[in-house]
Structure formats: C-alpha cells, structure tokens
Amino acid sequence: MKIAMIGTGYVGLVSGVCFSDFGHEVVCVDKNPAKIDMLERGEVPIYEPGLDDLMARNVAGGRLSFTGDLAEAVAGADAVFIAVGTPTRRGDGHADLSYVYSAAEEIAAALTGPTVIVTKSTVPVGTNRKVGEIIRAARPDAEFDVASNPEFLREGAAIDDFMRPDRVVVGVETERAQTVMGDIYKPLFLRDFPIVYTDLESAEMIKYAANAFLATKITFINEIATLCEKVGADIKSVSKGMGLDGRIGNKFLHAGPGYGGSCFPKDTKALARMGQDHAAPLHITETVIDVNEQMKRRMVDKLQDLLDGSFNGKTVAVLGVTFKPNTDDMRDAPSLTLVPALIGGGAKVRVVDPQGRREGEGMLPGVEWTEDPYAAAEGAHAIVILTEWNEFRALDLDRIAGSMSSPRFADLRNVYSREDVVAAGFEAYVAVGR
Numbered sequence: 566m567k568i569a570m571i572g573t574g575y576v577g578l579v580s581g582v583c584f585s586d587f588g589h590e591v592v593c594v595d596k597n598p599a600k601i602d603m604l605e606r607g608e609v610p611i612y613e614p615g616l617d618d619l620m621a622r623n624v625a626g627g628r629l630s631f632t633g634d635l636a637e638a639v640a641g642a643d644a645v646f647i648a649v650g651t652p653t654r655r656g657d658g659h660a661d662l663s664y665v666y667s668a669a670e671e672i673a674a675a676l677t678g679p680t681v682i683v684t685k686s687t688v689p690v691g692t693n694r695k696v697g698e699i700i701r702a703a704r705p706d707a708e709f710d711v712a713s714n715p716e717f718l719r720e721g722a723a724i725d726d727f728m729r730p731d732r733v734v735v736g737v738e739t740e741r742a743q744t745v746m747g748d749i750y751k752p753l754f755l756r757d758f759p760i761v762y763t764d765l766e767s768a769e770m771i772k773y774a775a776n777a778f779l780a781t782k783i784t785f786i787n788e789i790a791t792l793c794e795k796v797g798a799d800i801k802s803v804s805k806g807m808g809l810d811g812r813i814g815n816k817f818l819h820a821g822p823g824y825g826g827s828c829f830p831k832d833t834k835a836l837a838r839m840g841q842d843h844a845a846p847l848h849i850t851e852t853v854i855d856v857n858e859q860m861k862r863r864m865v866d867k868l869q870d871l872l873d874g875s876f877n878g879k880t881v882a883v884l885g886v887t888f889k890p891n892t893d894d895m896r897d898a899p900s901l902t903l904v905p906a907l908i909g910g911g912a913k914v915r916v917v918d919p920q921g922r923r924e925g926e927g928m929l930p931g932v933e934w935t936e937d938p939y940a941a942a943e944g945a946h947a948i949v950i951l952t953e954w955n956e957f958r959a960l961d962l963d964r965i966a967g968s969m970s971s972p973r974f975a976d977l978r979n980v981y982s983r984e985d986v987v988a989a990g991f992e993a994y995v996a997v998g999r
Contacts, residue, residue, distance in 0.1 A: 566590070566748055569638040569645045571668050573600060573631070575611055575723075575827065575894075576685055576716045577648030582620045583727040585629035587752045592638040593631045604631040612893035612920045615724050639675035644745055646714070647672075647696070648685040651831070658834040660689055669696045673703035681745045683712045687772050687832060689839055693736065693765045710742035713765050715772035720826065721891025732759040736768025773839070776832040777850050782817040783824045784853045787860045790820035790998025800998025801979060820998040822899035822951065822977045823860035825888035830857075830897040861902040864977055868903070869910070871973050871995050872947055876910030880970070882941035883907075883914055885952020886921040886929065893920040895928050899977075900951055904929050915941040919954055943968045953978040962989030 566589050570581035573595040585591040595601055603610055607624070609617045623629040632638055639645050649664035665686055672682060682700065684693050697711040713736030718726045733750055737743045743762060747754065754760055763771070786807075790800040800820045808815025824830070833854050840847035872879050886900035887893060895901065900921075907914050914932045918925065922934050935941045938957065942948050942965045950957055958980055966972035966989045973993040974986050986994045 566643040566745070567641060568592070568749070569594060569635075569642040570648055570685075571635065571638075571646060571672070572648040572650070572664075572686075573604065573610070574648065574650060575613070575720065576718065577646070578604075578609070578611065578620075579613060579616065579718055579723045579727060580646065580648060580685060580716065582616060582623060582629060583724065584749065585623040585626075586619060586728075587749075589628065589749065591623075591629050592642075593629070594633070594635050594638045595631070596633060598633055601631050601633050612891075613723050614721065614891055619724060635671050636675035639672055639680070640677045642680055644681045644683055644749060645672055646683045646685045648716075651686050651688055651835075653831040653834050658838045660687070660831065660835040662688060662692060662695075665692065665696065666699055669699040670703060673700040673707060676700075676704060676707045676709060679708045679741070681710045681712050681742050683714050683746070685714055685716055687715060687776075687828070687835075688713075688769060689773075689835055690766050690769045692769065710737070710739045710745075711765065712737050712742045712746055713768035714746065715768060717772075717775070720894055721889060728753075730758055732761050734761050734763065734768050734771050736763050736765040738765060773832055773836040776828055777836050777847075777853070779817050780824055780829040780833050780857070781849060781853050783819075783821075783829075784856050784860070786818045786820050787823065787997070788856060791863070793998040798998075803998070820979060822864040822903070822997070823857045825897035825899055825901075826892075827894055827896045830854075861899050864899060864903055865906040867977075867995055867997075868907070868947065868949060868975050871975055871993055876907050876912035878911060879946040880913045880915065880944060881907055882938070882945045882948040883916050883932075884918075884938055884941070884948065884950045884957045885954050886916055886918045886925050887952050890952055890954040891920075893923055895921060895924040898952075900925075901928060903949075903951065904932060908932070915945065917941045918952065919956055921952075939964060939968065945969050946971045947973040947975060949975040950978050950980055953980055962986060962991070966990035 568584055568589050568591045570577050570593045573593045581591045581593040607621055647668045649668050651660045654661040693711050693713045715734055735746045793800045804818040807813050808818050833850055837847055837850045888898035908931045916932045916934050917938045972991045974991045976996045979996050983994055
C-alpha cells in the first residue's frame with residue numbers, strides 16, 4: 566500500500582520506517598528542508614537504537630523516501646497518517662492541535678482519490694471528528710474516511726514496540742477504513758499480535774488513559790519511596806514484593822526522581838483539562854501531576870542535605886540528563902529541575918550523558934560537558950546518577966571516590982547498593998526510598 570506520513574518527529578519517523586519495513590511504499594513529509602536534507606543523506610535527526618540501519622535498508626529497497634512536498638506524497642496514497650506534534654498549549658494545559666488541523670487542511674487540498682486519513686498523533690477525544698469536518702468543509706467532493714491509530718512507542722525501544730506490540734488500537738467508523746487499516750497492519754495480524762478495533766472516541770481515550778495510569782504507577786511508587794525513607798523500609802524490596810502480584814505487575818514500579826519525556830507530562834495535563842472541560846474532574850490524574858513535580862523538587866532537597874545544606878562553591882558531577890536512557894530526549898527531564906537548582910545555588914556542574922548533549926547544551930546553560938564520568942568526578946564534592954544509562958551501571962567506585970574532594974554519592978536511580986558505595990570509600994550516600 567502507499568502511505569504518506571505527515572511529520573518526521575519521533576512518532577512519524579519511527580512509524581514510517583517500520584511501515585516501509587512491512588513492505589509498504591512510504592513517503593515521509595516534513596516542512597523543515599534541513600531535516601529532509603538530513604534524512605536524504607541517511608542521517609537520523611533523533612537518537613533511537615537501530616533506527617538508522619532500518620531506515621537505510623528500506624531506502625535502499627526503494628520502499629522509503631522523504632519529501633517536503635505534501636501534495637506529492639498525498640496524491641494517490643491509500644492512507645495518510647498525521648504524526649505532527651501536539652505539545653501542551655501554553656497557559657491552559659490543553660493539547661495544542663494547531664499542527665494537526667493545519668495538516669488536515671493541507672491534506673484536503675491534496676486528495677486525489679479514496680484515502681483513509683489516520684491520526685497517529687496523541688489527540689484529545691473528538692479531534693478525529695474535527696479533522697473529518699475540516700476536510701469535508703474544504704473538499705466536499707473528496708472521498709475519504711477517518712481513523713484513529715494512537716502510538717504506544719517507548720523511546721529507546723520504539724522499533725521493538727512497533728514490530729512486537731502489546732496491541733494495536735484502531736478507531737474506525739466505516740468498513741473501508743477498517744479494511745485499509747487491516748491491510749496496513751496485516752504483518753502483525755498474521756503473527757497474532759492483538760489489533761483492537763473500536764470507535765474513534767474510545768481509541769483516542771485509550772491512549773490518554775494508558776499513559777495516565779502508567780504515570781500514576783510511577784508516582785505512587787515514588788510516594789511509597791518517600792515513606793520508606795522515613796520508616797526504614799527498602800523500596801527495591803517493596804517494589805519486588807508488590808510487582809510479583811499478577812494484578813499489579815512489576816513494570817513502572819522503579820522509584821526515582823519523577824517522570825518526564827514527551828508523553829506523560831503533556832498527556833496527563835491534557836487529560837486533566839479534558840476532565841475539567843466536561844465537568845468530570847480527574848482528581849487522581851491532577852494529583853499525579855502535582856506529586857510528580859514535588860518529587861523533582863524533593864531530589865533538590867535530598868542533594869542539598871547531602872552537601873551540608875548548601876550548593877555554593879561545590880562541584881557536582883551529574884551522570885545522565887535525558888529523561889530516560891537510550892534516548893536524546895530532554896523534554897520535562899528531572900535534570901531540568903535539578904541542574905538549574907544546583908547552578909542557581911552556586912555550584913559548578915559537570916555533566917556526562919551519552920546522547921544528551923545535542924539538546925542539553927541549549928537547555929542547561931552554564932554546565933561543563935564531558936564524555937568521561939571519571940573526569941567529571943575528579944575533585945568534585947558529589948556525584949549524582951540521574952539517568953540510568955548502562956555506561957553508569959558498572960563504574961569503578963573506588964577510583965571515583967579516591968579522586969573526589971569529598972566523596973558523596975546521590976544515587977537517584979538506585980543503581981548501586983549502600984554497602985558497595987560505603988565500601989568504596991564514600992563519606993555519604995543517598996538513594997530513593999532506601
């Protein structure tokens with residue numbers, strides 16, 4: 566089938582590349598000429614393990630191409646996917662749908678035959694119907710159907726999530742739309758991966774409900790971690806004991822400095838606003854948002870206590886600033902709260918992150934970037950693990966402690982045990998929930 570993918574951000578690029586690997590003819594569209602030039606050179610503008618090789622293979626196979634010409638890509642397409650950004654709208658927490666609606670208007674002008682318009686972006690309930698209204702108003706003669714197909718891709722594991730999904734959710738209203746979507750996802754159907762067909766509104770809601778629930782699990786275990794510190798319990802043991810209950814499960818029960826990234830912060834805010842707008846306030850989701858921000862600030866207090874109440878004149882090595890490992894995404898990362906607090910308090914901050922520098926240089930002004938955790942720790946008063954990259958899981962703790970001015974360790978991802986840290990010669994150690 567011929568597919569046009571509008572938007573080459575994280576969702577659009579990963580989805581377009583993976584669809585082409587299914588054997589479909591995919592054209593990815595973006596308005597940014599520099600990004601199109603980069604993609605045509607075989608360069609990937611985001612960091613996602615394995616994406617560069619998969620993209621190169623399908624470009625070489627003639628199934629994948631890139632263009633800035635939306636009309637050319639849409640003409641004759643069996644399906645057009647909208648995969649543009651829906652950031653939080655400044656001031657009110659709503660999802661900004663201007664890019665989605667603008668794409669719908671451009672698609673309407675370019676339609677040449679029967680086409681299914683599929684919203685891949687995360688959008689509030691009712692958006693797909695609005696997309697249909699925009700296209701009908703612009704092109705009453707156009708033959709098209711609308712479908713909702715929310716993404717469930719984890720940054721750092723997106724290709725595996727696409728190729729081996731827990732489920733594929735498809736919201737449709739017509740038999741033609743379901744047939745086209747079934748053909749697109751046939752490689753997954755033939756391998757018995759669940760494809761859930763539902764109405765447009767339910768598909769839209771599934772995405773928000775799933776993300777809000779996962780954010781709630783993270784926030785819940787972080788609150789329990791705070792209590793564990795007060796009563797002397799170990800959050801790792803508590804999480805393991807909870808996670809073995811089949812009704813709960815062990816995923817997203819790892820205590821840390823709070824969630825961040827491109828999805829959970831904006832999607833919980835958008836869901837909370839939807840509840841308020843429909844006089845059905847979502848008190849749990851609203852509390853999750855508030856508590857998560859408190860958790861980030863609590864990490865600042867934890868580090869300040871470790872440094873005898875003041876950051877002034879201290880040198881701090883921060884290992885990891887992306888919101889999670891295996892991504893270069895800095896959006897709403899805990900580092901954006903912690904690092905500015907350190908600098909604002911008078912500390913000198915050295916940062917090590919395998920992929921975070923490209924975005925981080927603009928978002929974390931005033932830090933010193935280095936590639937080597939041992940160089941970052943030399944002469945420092947504290948070292949902080951903020952993102953649990955594999956590179957930071959087997960450090961020579963003796964070497965680090967021996968090179969520091971006052972060896973103090975803030976393990977905000979619970980990578981190391983207190984016994985190992987103390988045995989290496991650190992004077993003080995703090996973790997989360999331990």
